[in-house]
Amino acid sequence: MYAVFSSTQQRPVIRDWYKTKAEAEEAVPDFRRVDRDIGGQEDEEYFVAELAPSEVDFYRASGFRGSRE
Amino acid sequence: MPWLDGLLKGLGFRPRIDIPPPPKVFAPVTVTGPTDTQKALATDAMGGTTAPKTVGMAMSTQQEAVFQLRELARSGKLDKMMAGESKTGALKNVEAEKLFAALPTLTAATTAKDLLDLGLITQIPPGLDTMYASTPKYFVGRQVMVNVPVDTDHSSAEKYHTYKEVGEKQVTHRAYIVGESGPSFKVLVEGKTEPLLVQKSEIYRLNEGQQLAGKTGNPYGVKVDYANDALLKAKICSTIIKLDSLIMKMDFRVKDPELTKAALEKVPQPAEGTSAMSSAGKMVDISSSSQDGVGSLTSKVASPLRDLLKNLGQDNSKIGPAVQRILNSLVEADGTAKDLGKVDWSSLADQLQVAVKKDAVLEHQRAALTTVHGAIEMMHPRDGGADSFGTGYTGEDAGKLSNGGIGVCNRQASVLFAVLQPIKQVLGYDTQLEMSGCIKPRLGRDGKMQQTPPHGWVQVAMWPSGERFISDRTWHHPCLSLDYAFSPNGDRRHIAFDPKVSQSTTVTSKNIDMSGTFLGAKPVPVSDQATLGRPDH
Numbered sequence: 302m303y304a305v306f307s308s309t310q311q312r313p314v315i316r317d318w319y320k321t322k323a324e325a326e327e328a329v330p331d332f333r334r335v336d337r338d339i340g341g342q343e344d345e346e347y348f349v350a351e352l353a354p355s356e357v358d359f360y361r362a363s364g365f366r367g368s369r370e
Numbered sequence: 371m372p373w374l375d376g377l378l379k380g381l382g383f384r385p386r387i388d389i390p391p392p393p394k395v396f397a398p399v400t401v402t403g404p405t406d407t408q409k410a411l412a413t414d415a416m417g418g419t420t421a422p423k424t425v426g427m428a429m430s431t432q433q434e435a436v437f438q439l440r441e442l443a444r445s446g447k448l449d450k451m452m453a454g455e456s457k458t459g460a461l462k463n464v465e466a467e468k469l470f471a472a473l474p475t476l477t478a479a480t481t482a483k484d485l486l487d488l489g490l491i492t493q494i495p496p497g498l499d500t501m502y503a504s505t506p507k508y509f510v511g512r513q514v515m516v517n518v519p520v521d522t523d524h525s526s527a528e529k530y531h532t533y534k535e536v537g538e539k540q541v542t543h544r545a546y547i548v549g550e551s552g553p554s555f556k557v558l559v560e561g562k563t564e565p566l567l568v569q570k571s572e573i574y575r576l577n578e579g580q581q582l583a584g585k586t587g588n589p590y591g592v593k594v595d596y597a598n599d600a601l602l603k604a605k606i607c608s609t610i611i612k613l614d615s616l617i618m619k620m621d622f623r624v625k626d627p628e629l630t631k632a633a634l635e636k637v638p639q640p641a642e643g644t645s646a647m648s649s650a651g652k653m654v655d656i657s658s659s660s661q662d663g664v665g666s667l668t669s670k671v672a673s674p675l676r677d678l679l680k681n682l683g684q685d686n687s688k689i690g691p692a693v694q695r696i697l698n699s700l701v702e703a704d705g706t707a708k709d710l711g712k713v714d715w716s717s718l719a720d721q722l723q724v725a726v727k728k729d730a731v732l733e734h735q736r737a738a739l740t741t742v743h744g745a746i747e748m749m750h751p752r753d754g755g756a757d758s759f760g761t762g763y764t765g766e767d768a769g770k771l772s773n774g775g776i777g778v779c780n781r782q783a784s785v786l787f788a789v790l791q792p793i794k795q796v797l798g799y800d801t802q803l804e805m806s807g808c809i810k811p812r813l814g815r816d817g818k819m820q821q822t823p824p825h826g827w828v829q830v831a832m833w834p835s836g837e838r839f840i841s842d843r844t845w846h847h848p849c850l851s852l853d854y855a856f857s858p859n860g861d862r863r864h865i866a867f868d869p870k871v872s873q874s875t876t877v878t879s880k881n882i883d884m885s886g887t888f889l890g891a892k893p894v895p896v897s898d899q900a901t902l903g904r905p906d907h
Contacts, residue, residue, distance in 0.1 A: 359824070
């Protein structure tokens with residue numbers, strides 16, 4: 302899985318995930334836009350990263366669900 | 371060990387002394403106390419090792435491996451030894467694997483005496499055993515996590531997670547034990563006047579330490595093998611060696627009647643009419659950017675109290691949480707100060723003396739947690755971008771991960787938790803592994819759906835004070851007070867612990883002491899969105 306993370310002050314959090322890197326990268330501008338619209342911080346950065354299987358398990362076990370699930 | 375000699379010579383290492391030959395049968399030596407060899411291995415205050423002076427006592431293979439590791443650390447060659455292939459995490463130097471494999475197997479059951487016997491530390495902190503034997507874990511004023519209906523409005527740091535009759539049930543840290551009643555503790559939750567009765571088992575579930583029992587473990591996303599993961603052994607042993615000078619400063623003997631007596635002779639009780647403060651307010655200023663809960667004494671504190679603290683060894687510019695609580699008890703609810711001429715001055719001095727010592731231990735314990743946090747070399751995918759997955763080690767071996775691996779929050783927390791297990795006894799720690807989340811929800815891609823992102827970190831209770839701190843690798847917080855971490859600015863809240871770690875401690879009656887007086891809740895870290903806070907989404 303490819304996760305979209307956002308981060309301010311070096312605090313990365315997962316926002317969504319996708320099966321391909323291309324899909325994840327395509328989503329980044331949308332996150333940037335919705336955060337800007339509600340007054341997000343200017344230094345918010347966005348990035349895509351592949352997750353190890355155990356990391357996917359952790360996020361699922363923590364209750365995280367992707368927008369396409 | 372001829373292979374070691376060759377390896378060390380290859381690295382340009384020249385031992386200062388001749389190491390006595392190891393026994394031909396490499397059976398571990400059972401050491402019943404600090405041996406002459408052990409004493410000779412003791413480091414000096416600067417971390418330099420001295421030669422074994424007694425050749426009659428042979429070192430075990432493990433002791434010798436520790437000795438070699440110390441020498442490599444001292445000479446600055448250990449980093450080169452520990453260099454791994456970036457993608458596989460495998461050690462570049464095959465001989466290093468042999469040295470590291472010869473290191474002792476350290477687990478959650480490892481004690482300070484074990485570390486001393488192995489030559490990993492120079493001394494057991496004075497009073498450590500007595501502290502474990504006599505310190506109650508559940509006492510009047512102990513801050514606990516408890517699952518109750520709370521105010522979840524994170525726009526107010528003052529109100530967030532205080533009690534709210536019709537609020538959502540969540541775990542809050544803004545609660546204190548004030549008594550007991552049969553199978554329950556009386557717990558005062560901020561925002562509620564009367565204490566709640568909470569089952570002791572529920573308090574233990576949320577507040578007792580957790581551990582990886584045995585020689586292996588699988589916290590989320592990580593494989594821990596203390597006996598066979600040579601790199602993990604090296605990471606743990608080298609971390610302990612880094613901590614040795616700090617451990618030498620630790621003194622768990624908190625009661626010092628002579629010190630109190632001397633302080634009282636120099637600073638007798640002031641006359642009636644001497645207010646503890648010149649005007650109403652707080653006795654201790656805690657900066658909004660303070661992440662350790664330490665503050666400074668305000669200038670309006672009366673000089674007898676200021677002098678008493680100074681004579682008890684307190685640095686009045688660094689007032690820790692134990693002293694703060696006592697000082698807070700000298701202030702009435704409306705902010706006016708009590709009359710120092712009317713308080714039990716001798717009892718106050720006794721309490722402050724113990725509190726000063728507890729805070730002094732705590733300062734070293736916090737520094738130790740920062741050291742352990744920094745000894746782990748892991749990156750978040752953010753550090754390398756989308757392609758980092760293909761360039762760094764992303765497997766599950768704790769040793770390789772700790773030595774340049776890549777992982778998100780929970781995996782980094784799991785590795786930190788694993789490294790802390792063999793070290794926690796000597797440092798007076800209890801550990802918990804959080805698999806929890808952020809306070810503030812984030813918007814989904816469509817701008818409508820909201821989701822609270824999961825997040826993981828390690829929680830550490832430090833004894834004898836019982837103060838808790840969090841250590842968070844991916845958010846770059848080596849040691850953050852629980853009060854700050856769980857505030858809206860800290861943006862973390864407890865949801866669950868990692869289900870793959872266990873609680874194995876048993877609380878007995880000697881761990882419970884309800885004889886004290888509740889001195890009031892701790893101050894809430896001041897909200898400061900400009901410097902530390904995430905915006906409210």
